[in-house]
Amino acid sequence: MEQRFLKSVLGVYVAAFVIFLYGPFIVLTILSFQQGPDGGPQFPIIEWSTYWYQQLFGLTPPSRIAPLPFGDALIRSLILSMMTMVVSTVLGVMSAQAFRRKFKGSSVVFYLIVLGMMVPGVLTGLGTSLLANNVIGIERHWYTTAFATHVSYTFPFAFLVMLAILNRFDASVEEAAWSLGVDPWTTFRKITFPLIFPGVLSAMLFAFTLSLDEFPRTLFASGRDQTLPLAIYGTFSVEIHPNIFAFGVLTTLFSFALLSVYGILMGLSVRRARRQAMQEDIA
Amino acid sequence: MSTTALSIEARQARVTRWLLLPGIIWMALFLVVPIAMIVYVSFWTQTTFNISPKPTLASWQQFFSSSTYVDSLWTTIRIWLIVLAATFAVGYPTALFVGLFVKSKTLSTVLLVICVIPFWTSFLIRVLAWRPMLGKEGAINIVLMKLHIIQQPIEVLLFTELSVIIGMTQIYCVFMVGPIAFMLARIDRNIIEAARDLGAGFGRIFWKIIFPLSLPGVVVGAIFVSVMVLGEFATSGALSGRKVNLLGNIIVTQVGSLKWAMASVVGVILTVVMGIVIAGFLRIVDLKREL
Numbered sequence: 298m299e300q301r302f303l304k305s306v307l308g309v310y311v312a313a314f315v316i317f318l319y320g321p322f323i324v325l326t327i328l329s330f331q332q333g334p335d336g337g338p339q340f341p342i343i344e345w346s347t348y349w350y351q352q353l354f355g356l357t358p359p360s361r362i363a364p365l366p367f368g369d370a371l372i373r374s375l376i377l378s379m380m381t382m383v384v385s386t387v388l389g390v391m392s393a394q395a396f397r398r399k400f401k402g403s404s405v406v407f408y409l410i411v412l413g414m415m416v417p418g419v420l421t422g423l424g425t426s427l428l429a430n431n432v433i434g435i436e437r438h439w440y441t442t443a444f445a446t447h448v449s450y451t452f453p454f455a456f457l458v459m460l461a462i463l464n465r466f467d468a469s470v471e472e473a474a475w476s477l478g479v480d481p482w483t484t485f486r487k488i489t490f491p492l493i494f495p496g497v498l499s500a501m502l503f504a505f506t507l508s509l510d511e512f513p514r515t516l517f518a519s520g521r522d523q524t525l526p527l528a529i530y531g532t533f534s535v536e537i538h539p540n541i542f543a544f545g546v547l548t549t550l551f552s553f554a555l556l557s558v559y560g561i562l563m564g565l566s567v568r569r570a571r572r573q574a575m576q577e578d579i580a
Numbered sequence: 581m582s583t584t585a586l587s588i589e590a591r592q593a594r595v596t597r598w599l600l601l602p603g604i605i606w607m608a609l610f611l612v613v614p615i616a617m618i619v620y621v622s623f624w625t626q627t628t629f630n631i632s633p634k635p636t637l638a639s640w641q642q643f644f645s646s647s648t649y650v651d652s653l654w655t656t657i658r659i660w661l662i663v664l665a666a667t668f669a670v671g672y673p674t675a676l677f678v679g680l681f682v683k684s685k686t687l688s689t690v691l692l693v694i695c696v697i698p699f700w701t702s703f704l705i706r707v708l709a710w711r712p713m714l715g716k717e718g719a720i721n722i723v724l725m726k727l728h729i730i731q732q733p734i735e736v737l738l739f740t741e742l743s744v745i746i747g748m749t750q751i752y753c754v755f756m757v758g759p760i761a762f763m764l765a766r767i768d769r770n771i772i773e774a775a776r777d778l779g780a781g782f783g784r785i786f787w788k789i790i791f792p793l794s795l796p797g798v799v800v801g802a803i804f805v806s807v808m809v810l811g812e813f814a815t816s817g818a819l820s821g822r823k824v825n826l827l828g829n830i831i832v833t834q835v836g837s838l839k840w841a842m843a844s845v846v847g848v849i850l851t852v853v854m855g856i857v858i859a860g861f862l863r864i865v866d867l868k869r870e871l
Contacts, residue, residue: 310677324719325708406600409608419832431840526702
């Protein structure tokens, strides 16, 4: 009785919590349909329109409000996230694989890797640009210094995901392969990797999204050419228009699409694994 | 036989070393060395437009003799503590519901996904979205006026310390919910059943069983929130109208005016604060064991 009462109170609370979580996004979506080009980024809505969405795609006649300069920045960000995703996932799988054996100094190495997600981005960014700019004296670019800081941030996440996956991994299938004389690399490629693939996919997803939205590290370390978060930050200092809200809605939808692709791939690989297991049972 | 066993052992050790090496080198070069650089450059000599490696304590003295800089240290610590408490207070009941009260596995997954979806919007746009929420003619004031709860719009909501705290709480509270819900879901229901059979009320069960067992989740969540709040500068910059200056804001302005030495001093102070906070949390719970 007491418990049921408590559960309904908590249920109401969670509903309020979700409203708190979504409130800003709902307001943002409403305001993205503000009239243009004269409507500002605030209430009331003068007239509903899709002007700001059209402006993002260059479909409106030129007006006093310049379109968002996001094109190049978006492409740079996508390339950077891809690079970060690949390198940090490879590093994550390698290190997690190494951690399956006990070795001396393992907790030092563990904390060295995890440190990457514990140091605030503003410090990694500052340190890396000091190193490049003042001590060595090389130019900073998004694909060099910023890339280095991105990997040192996403690699720990990939590592932890893989560690959790490999902790639950049944090593007897590998041992079976070894005892049949298959060399370790082929065993990894043919046995281990397919089995941990769902985990690899999660690690990749983590690294990609973290890198795509990474801001404090990039701010100092990326030099002249901006990535997407830097371009968004640039609009903070000038006047804000509803086009930035429309852009936010669109990128969120894009993320949904990405999440769906991930969900489908995940579902497929789980189903394939189940089918294989069933075939083995029959055989 | 024993020699081959040994050589397999030795071979495996070598493989482990090669697997670890790239990661260790990467983290050493692009994480440890940069932090060491911050410490090193904080002792450099800064002139108006130049900086030279001649060692000096000038920037350190400047930091501690300026009330703006020292104040920013206290502001950072104050906002960090408030946001930490707020994310815990807002997040724990949600985690309790998701992790313990919801019986269906599907429903709790759905609720967690609902919590994560806002993260698919760019961080900076999420920060920006608070402006039309909190402003004098913002959504909160409109709703409260429509409901006749207030007659005049509340003006302290935007461009104050309060707006920074509200914004950060909303952006970071999910990092509390996740780990706590995870730990709560792992609690063996039989323990709670047993306590109830022995006549313990919910309050007693909560304080004696549920809360202590969820503590590792609270600590992990607190580490996440602390790392992000202590290094913040975007939320405070965008929602306070530059009235709230955190250590992060000072670093950004100093780098912007090429005062690398002063930026480094602030960086070292932030690192020290960070180190104390994380070491403190890690004393409560062993992160490696909880995985």
